[in-house]
C-alpha cells in the first residue's frame with residue numbers, strides 16, 4: 001500500500017453511519033472514495049456523499065455511493081481532500097486542477113475538514129513549490145492581473161492543454177498562476193487576494209483545516225488544530 005492510500009484509509013476511519021461526507025479531488029481523494037465504497041459494500045456503512053468535482057462525482061457514482069448535488073446542502077459533517085502544499089500552520093495550497101471553488105465551499109461547510117497527503121506536500125511557506133492559482137472572471141482578467149501585480153504578484157493566465165487558448169475551470173473562470181513575495185505570510189496574502197475585485201476564488205486554504213494527516217514511509221501521523 002502506498003502512502004497516499006494509507007493516509008486516505010486513516011481518514012476513512014472518521015466516517016460514521018449517517019454522515020454527509022464531502023469528497024475531494026485528486027489521487028489521494030480517490031483512495032478515500034474507494035475506501036468508502038469498500039466500507040459500504042463490506043461493512044454496511046450508510047452515508048451520503050457530495051463531490052467537489054465532476055470527476056469525483058463520477059467515481060463515487062461508479063462505485064455506487066449515494067451522492068447529492070452541492071446545490072442541495074448547507075453544511076456537511078466531514079470533508080476529506082488532498083493538497084498541493086501544506087504549511088506547519090496547516091494552511092493549504094490547492095487547485096492545481098479546476099475545482100477549487102467547490103473544494104473551498106465544502107471545506108468551509110464541513111464540521112471537520114481533514115487534509116490528507118504524503119510528505120512530499122509539506123512546505124515551510126505557501127507558494128514554495130507552486131504558483132498560487134487564482135480563478136478570475138474571464139472578462140476582468142487584465143484588470144485583476146494588474147491589481148494583483150500592484151500587490152507584488154507575478155505570473156500569467158494558465159494556457160489550455162493544447163496551448164492554443166486559456167484554461168477554463170469547471171466554474172467557467174480563467175486561472176492566473178501567480179508568484180508573490182516570499183516574505184508575505186499566508187494570512188496577509190489570503191486577505192490581499194480576497195480583497196481583489198475580479199477574483200472568483202484562489203488556492204490558499206487559510207484557517208479551514210481541522211486536521212492534517214501525513215503519511216511518510218508507511219507511517220501516518222495525525223495533527224489536529
Ligand code: 5RP
Nearest residue numbers: 026027028082083094095097
Ligand atoms: C485539486 C487538489 C488536489 O487535492 C491536489 O492537487 C492533490 O492531488 P493529489 O492527491 O493527486 O496529489 O487540490 O484541486
